[in-house]
Amino acid sequence: AQSVTQLGSHVSVSEGALVLLRCNYSSSVPPYLFWYVQYPNQGLQLLLKYTTGATLVKGINGFEAEFKKSETSFHLTKPSAHMSDAAEYFCAVSGSSTLGRLYFGRGTQLTVWP
């Protein structure tokens, strides 16, 4: 079975500070991992994904995430926060044996202070 735990339902940072959003997963098969972002009144947009290959994945808007199998983690980072990064972020996992079903974490609301 697959599941995702996002540590911290709310994260606040100052503009220019490091953004770190934590995601741990549970999977009985090699996982596919995703980060999605949701801006107010919009649907979810794909930020980045890990399927196979390089464990450090770069996404849009300067975000990146590192797949660490030993820690079952896929934390999302950005070196310098921008006001426009304020949004809700969702980590999600699927696997080849799950018929493609995607399991979402509960989300982390990112606030960026000026």
Place this chain on the structure above:
Amino acid sequence: EAQVTQNPRYLITVTGKKLTVTCSQNMNHEYMSWYRQDPGLGLRQIYYSMNVEVTDKGDVPEGYKVSRKEKRNFPLILESPSPNQTSLYFCASRTQPGQGNSPLHFGNGTRLTVT
């Protein structure tokens, strides 16, 4: 433009009055799915469809129905809405139904309030 379109964006209704939320995608995707989003619970899958005439229950199917008569459309039907179905609903689609490594494309959501 490739997109998933949901209608309506906002809907207020009363308990027991049947309603349908439409979803259409123009990307020729085989896989389509409905989610509901509630504060603190993330997104939970209601129903999904691997292809035309193939649908299956997700994690929270009670009180909902779906149909997939055409590839592009996947309507969500609430036969007798109740207040606990007040939520934000998202339709999503993906090109490869059985491949978990292809990302979902989401609509902009439908905010439903049942009084």
